[in-house]
C-alpha cells in the first residue's frame with residue numbers, strides 16, 4: 062500500500078461483535094465491586110432507581126452521541142473532533158483531551174490489573190490466608206516482582222491489539238465475556254445457597270430513601286457514566302469500527318442493559334457473601350474504593366467461607382472470583398489502550414504495528430513510576446499534596462483522569478454534538494441503519510436534552526468532584 066493511501070479501517074464483524082466488545086469495555090472493576098457497595102451503602106433499591114434513571118436519561122444519549130461521532134468521522138477522538146468541526150483548533154484541543162484521558166487511565170489500570178495477576182498466582186499457591194491479612198496488600202504492591210507481571214500483562218495486551226479489531230479486540234470479548242457471565246452466575250448461585258445470604262439480599266435490595274442526598278445522587282451519576290466507559294474516547298473510537306448498516310440506538314441500548322445487569326448481579330453476589338460469613342457485618346465501614354475492596358477486603362470474605370466449605374473450597378471460590386475480575390479488567394484495558402493507538406494510526410499515518418510499538422513504549426515508561434508509587438520509591442509515593450493529603454503519583458493520575466475528567470469530556474461531547482456538529486448532523490447519522498429513529502420519542506428527547514440539561518448536569522458533577530477532591 063502506498064504511503065498516502067489510508068489503511069483500510071478495521072471493523073467489527075457484526076452487531077454482536079460491537080456489543081460484546083463495548084460490553085467488554087464497560088464491564089470492569091466498577092461493576093463488580095464499586096457498584097454493589099455504593100448501592101448497599103446508599104439506600105439499596107432506592108440507589109438502584111436513581112442509577113437506572115441516570116443511565117437512561119443522561120448516559121444513554123451521550124453514548125449515542127459518542128458512537129455517532131466516531132462512525133461519521135471514521136476517526137479516533139482527535140480526528141473526529143477535528144473533522145466534524147471543520148478544522149477548529151479549539152475542538153482539536155478537546156479531542157486531544159479525549160485521547161490523553163484514556164492514555165493516562167491505561168497507566169494505572171494496567172498496574173491494578175497486574176496486581177490481580179499477583180493475587181491469582183498467590184491464591185493458586187494456597188495463599189488465601191496470607192492475602193487476607195491486613196498488611197499483605199501494601200507488602201505485595203511494593204514487591205519489585207510486580208514489574209515482571211506488568212511487563213507480561215502488557216505483552217499479552219499488545220499482542221491482542223496487534224491482531225486488530227476483529228481478530229484481536231472482538232475475539233477476546235467473544236471468549237471472555239460469556240465466560241465471565243457464566244462464572245458470575247455460578248458463584249452467585251453458590252453464595253445464595255449459603256446461610257444468612259438473605260440478610261445480604263435484604264440489605265442490598267430494600268429501598269431506603271432516607272439515604273438519598275446530593276452527594277449520593279452525584280455519586281450515582283458519576284458511577285453510571287464511568288461504568289459505561291463514557292468520556293474516555295472509547296465509544297467514539299469503537300463507533301468508527303461500527304458497521305454502517307446497523308442501528309446505533311439499538312446496539313448501545315443492549316450494551317447499557319448488559320453493563321447494568323452485570324453490576325446488579327455482582328451485588329447479588331457480594332452483599333450476600335459479606336453477610337453469610339459475618340452476620341453482623343457493618344457495611345458502613347466499607348469504602349467504595351474498588352482498589353481497597355478488591356485487594357484488602359475480598360480475600361477476607363473468601364477466607365471466612367472456610368468454616369462452610371473448607372480451605373480448599375474457599376480458595377477455589379476466590380480463584381473463580383479473581384479470574385472473573387481479571388477477565389473484566391483485561392477487556393477494559395484492551396479497549397482503553399486502543400484509543401491512543403487509533404490516534405497514532407490516523408493522525409500520524411503509522412502502520413498498526415508501529416503505532417503499537419510506540420504506545421507500548423510510552424505506556425511502559427509512565428506505568429513504571431505508577432507501579433513504584435506504592436512504597437517502592439519514596440519520591441513517587443509522596444509525590445504531591447492536595448486536598449489536605451499527601452498523594453502518590455498513582456493517586457494523582459487516578460484522581461485527575463479517572464475521578465475528575467470524565468464528566469468534563471462528556472460535557473464537551475454534548476456541547477459539540479448539539480452546537481457545533483449540530484443536532485441535524487447527529488440525527489442524520491443516527492438514522493443510518495435505523496429508519497425509525499427520526500421522529501421517535503428518543504429522537505425528540507435527545508434533541509431536547511443533549512445541548513441543554515445533560516451538559517448542565519455533567520458540568521455540575523465535574524465541578525462538585527473538583528471541589529471534593531482538590532479543596
Ligand code: PHE
Pocket residue numbers: 086087088089090091092166170287288289290393394396397
Ligand atoms: N467501565 C469500566 C468499569 O466499570 C471502566 C473502565 C473502562 C476502566 C475502560 C478502564 C478502561 O470498570
